[in-house]
Amino acid sequence: MLAAPVADPALPPGWAGEPKWDGWRALVSVEAGRIVLRSRRGTDLAPMFPDIRSGSGQLPDATALDGEIVVWEAGRLAFERLQKRLQRRRAQAARLAAEWPAHFVAFDLLRLAGTDTTRWPYRRRRAALEDLFTEHELAAPWALCPSTTDPATVREWLTWTAVGMEGIVFKRLEGRYEPAVRRWRKYKVLETHDAIVGAITGRLAAPRTLLLGRFDTSGRLQYTGRSTNLSQAAGRALAELLAPATGTHPWAGWTFSAGWGTNETLNATLVRPDLVVEVDVDVARDSAGRWRHPARWHRIRAELHPIQVPKFGEGDEPPADGNLHEQP
Structure with a gap:
């Protein structure tokens, strides 16, 4: 699902806000113990991110997440470290993962233990995503993206630019997950x-x-x-x-x-x-x-x-x- 740019950073009524991460958008799914990690353009990212691949056992089978791969370095998001992962040979992936460990910041739930959740409203998908992290005690490399319906919290997030946070993504609480459709909104500082x-x-x-x-x-x-x-x-x-x-x-x-x-x-x-x-x-x-x-x-x-x-x-x-x- 995609987001259309907007000029107003105010959180609209009936919508939730999430931080917009400076990372690499990716989809992850686990099926019969096999993990698939792909970029928005379909690039197979799993060989370049063994640190994320190694965490697949934490997820229940037949589960799929939408999120952002990020690397945190020296107090800020370091996109260039992600880029170097993709530029280097796959044989170096393990060394780079140890040097610049990546996290998958999950912000939406597409499938849960075999159940297609894309037709659920966002508020239900979000609750299920939070339950997934709690019940399975998900830890690194998995991270849960914050979400809020509080305008004051959104305004605070807009001050996080020094650490590489790009802005805010807005999602309608009753909205479904519609692939390739720009129903979400994004405000970039x-x-x-x-x-x-x-x-x-x-x-x-x-x-x-x-x-x-x-x-x-x-x-x-x-x-x-x-x-x-x-x-x-x-x-x-x-x-x-x-x-x-x-x-x-x-x-x-x-x-x-x-x-x-x-x-x-x-x-x-x-x-x-x-x-x-x-x-x-x-x-x-x-x-x-x-x-x-x-x-x-x-x-x-x-x-x-x-x-x-x-x-x-x-x-x-x-x-x-x-x-x-x-x-x-």
Whole structure:
């Protein structure tokens, strides 16, 4: 089941809220002692997560859960550790599991001891999921996702961004579990930040996306992320201020990935790194502090000099005025 983005973080009457985890969405089922662990796209994840596979004996037979695989490291959710699990050879899975143990955070129950629960309302599925954890005394690698109907608790969860919590998922209490249907809702916290345009995709006269950077403490421009596709109006406004790179650009010879976890590269054009823009980004970061998801262009900051932009890895706390925006 999927979720549609919403702009309002308030918990609607008749709905429950759950934290939105920065992890890897997965479905797990146990049948006759055999565990199946698959990503939303159908990738077989079991060989890469022996730590989760080893916990299958705790679940009753013919049971299936929907949830998120997460790794907790140094006080925050570490998505990059999950990514490295998938990138490394399967022979290394046991060592990586010992180094970066994963948990399966269960947030919905699809089958219980052979009974299809997808037609049950959420409130009944949730109660059965809680009973499953209690009666079978489920322990690591299994974890139960919190759920609440209290608006104050939802507001508190929205302050958990420092540990990598992305936002809130809302589920209607009387709603069934409908695969591939966007009946759930999701609110993702966005933070406003300044960055320097170091390159673009598309043409200088009509930029399509921006490749953004910040100077590190040694004065070198580091790549921090890229933008979503620009509107025509934004592209025209930016085109008037962009200039092709001259001399030696700090990103000369670099290649830029089209997305997290893909080998596809972008056809980028380097520009003179003297234009500052304001963008909205979510809380997902890699281990170096780069923005893992595309940022939404907000406005041009022509009044700012690039040296005034926070240093790479700095300035990633929410602004003091609480200037947060919904995820597009």
